Amino acid sequence: MSVFSYLKDWKKLKTRVYIDGYNLYYGCLKNTPYKWLDLKALFVNHVLPSVYHENSHPQLLPQGVKFFTAKIVEKAALGTNSTKDQQTYHNALKKHLGDGLCLYEGYYAINKVHAFQVQGNNLPRDCDRVEIWKLEEKQSDVNLATEALFDSVVEQELEQIVYVSNDTDIAASMIKVREYNSVRLSKGWNSIRIGLVIPTKSSESNDDEARRANKTLSDLADWTVKCITRDWLEKSQLPHKVPNGRRPALIPISWHPESEIFKLIMLELGKVHKLSESWQWLEQTKPYVDGLMDLTSTTPLEALCTSDGAVGVYEHAKAYISWKLSLPE
Numbered sequence: 001m002s003v004f005s006y007l008k009d010w011k012k013l014k015t016r017v018y019i020d021g022y023n024l025y026y027g028c029l030k031n032t033p034y035k036w037l038d039l040k041a042l043f044v045n046h047v048l049p050s051v052y053h054e055n056s057h058p059q060l061l062p063q064g065v066k067f068f069t070a071k072i073v074e075k076a077a078l079g080t081n082s083t084k085d086q087q088t089y090h091n092a093l094k095k096h097l098g099d100g101l102c103l104y105e106g107y108y109a110i111n112k113v114h115a116f117q118v119q120g121n122n123l124p125r126d127c128d129r130v131e132i133w134k135l136e137e138k139q140s141d142v143n144l145a146t147e148a149l150f151d152s153v154v155e156q157e158l159e160q161i162v163y164v165s166n167d168t169d170i171a172a173s174m175i176k177v178r179e180y181n182s183v184r185l186s187k188g189w190n191s192i193r194i195g196l197v198i199p200t201k202s203s204e205s206n207d208d209e210a211r212r213a214n215k216t217l218s219d220l221a222d223w224t225v226k227c228i229t230r231d232w233l234e235k236s237q238l239p240h241k242v243p244n245g246r247r248p249a250l251i252p253i254s255w256h257p258e259s260e261i262f263k264l265i266m267l268e269l270g271k272v273h274k275l276s277e278s279w280q281w282l283e284q285t286k287p288y289v290d291g292l293m294d295l296t297s298t299t300p301l302e303a304l305c306t307s308d309g310a311v312g313v314y315e316h317a318k319a320y321i322s323w324k325l326s327l328p329e
Contacts, residue, residue, distance in 0.1 A: 013160040013193065015058045017043050018148045020165035020199070021069030022137050027166065027199035027228075031041035031255035034233035036089065039065050040097050042228070042236035043162070047197055049221050061158065063102040065148055067093070068140040070106040083250040092242040104147070106139030141165070145173035152184075152192050162195035163221070166214050174220040196221035200227045234298045240301055241279060250279065258310035265300075265310075268317045272324045281320070282313075292316050 019039060029035045043065065048058045066269040069090075072083045093101055113134045116124040148161050148170075161177060163170055174194055181191040198213045218224045240256070241250040256262040269278035282304075293312030295303060300316065303309035 009173040013058055013147045014061050014157050015064065015162060016061050016148075016151060016158060017048075017065050017162040017164060017197075018144050019065065019067045020141060020144055020163075020167060020170075021067055022140055023165045023167060024199040028201055028233065032230075032233070033255070033259065034230075034237065035255045036092075036238050036240075037233065038096065038236050038238045039093065040068060040100050042232060043197075046232035046236060047225055047228065048195075050161070050279065051195065051225065058160070061155075064098050064100055065097065066102045066104065066144070068104045068106065068144040068147075070108050070137045070140055073110050073135070074107040081252065081254070084087065085255065088249050088252060089255075091244060092238055092251075095244045095249060096242050098297050102139070104143050105141060106137060107137050109136045110134070111136075135191070135289055141167050141169045145170045147190070149173045149176050152180055156187075158192060159190050160193045160195060162197060163217075164197045164199055166198050166200065166217065168214055168216055168316075171216055171220060174217065178220065193222045193292045194220065195223050195225075197225045198227060202227040240304075241283070248279075250275075258307060259302055261307075261310040261314050262304060265304075265317045267313050269322050271321050281317075286316060286320075289316070289319065292319060 017039075025035075029037065040060070044058065044060060072086050074083050090103060094103060111134050112131055114129045114298065115132050115134075116127045117130045119127045123275055144163075144165065148163065151158055152161060174196075177192055177194060196213070196217055213224055238251070240251045253259060253263050253266060265282075266275075266278055269281055273281065282301040283299055285297060285299055288294060288296050293303065293309070294313055294316045295313075295316060300313040303313050
């Protein structure tokens with residue numbers, strides 16, 4: 001088979017992506033401005049086409065992205081808005097992706113346990129035992145592994161499974177999917193190719209992070225993507241405002257790429273507007289004002305995507321509020 005024919009066939013592979021949300025968050029998203037992530041766009045537009053050819057366009061099945069996550073435990077959350085922000089994100093994903101997404105929720109267990117305290121170079125047995133909080137995510141990895149294997153058994157049209165995890169708990173699932181290919185072929189079905197995406201950041205200064213692929217998992221896959229680049233994440237963000245009937249899902253202020261200035265802008269607009277009115281102001285172009293950024297053809301929301309743009313929008317907001325407050329009541 002020629003390379004061209006192979007690429008042509010690969011483009012047609014009917015694919016489903018199985019994402020370990022815990023691995024993705026801690027490997028790629030924590031402490032970044034990219035948490036408002038469009039999962040489908042990330043894989044369809046960037047990750048999957050990178051495997052063989054930049055112009056490849058894999059075909060995702062209905063529910064082509066299966067996302068396995070768990071609700072944050074409020075008493076263990078790092079921020080006061082963490083649980084609300086996570087729920088907002090899940091609502092935005094479900095509304096924006098529709099039947100392209102299936103979201104599975106496990107849960108967190110938090111318990112008091114005893115563990116050895118690190119004391120210099122002493123061995124654990126020579127250290128004191130102290131009481132700590134142990135936070136564990138439950139069911140997500142098991143649900144992912146089970147769902148992928150089940151789909152390979154019951155879905156004739158499925159031709160490619162992509163695991164997004166670096167957790168060896170999925171190895172058994174990968175082995176069984178590969179073993180079951182002989183049964184699929186005996187039934188006249190296509191065999192299933194196995195892809196593996198390691199949810200870890202790339203590094204510009206060195207590639208240590210890009211080499212963390214678990215060899216056990218890589219050996220079980222037909223191909224492996226060893227990292228998810230910052231460029232892919234930046235280009236795969238959801239709209240800041242996702243329509244959802246009368247209550248649209250709005251990007252949490254702390255998640256915005258320019259979160260500090262965005263917070264100041266919303267505080268400024270909040271002096272005279274409700275939240276919904278502030279968002280309306282952000283979505284509308286502005287008349288030309290000498291000395292301020294030109295927002296006659298670009299909305300403030302669009303300009304907010306860059307640092308300079310965010311500063312310009314903040315200056316516009318301050319001038320607007322100053323004008324509003326100067327009007328007679």
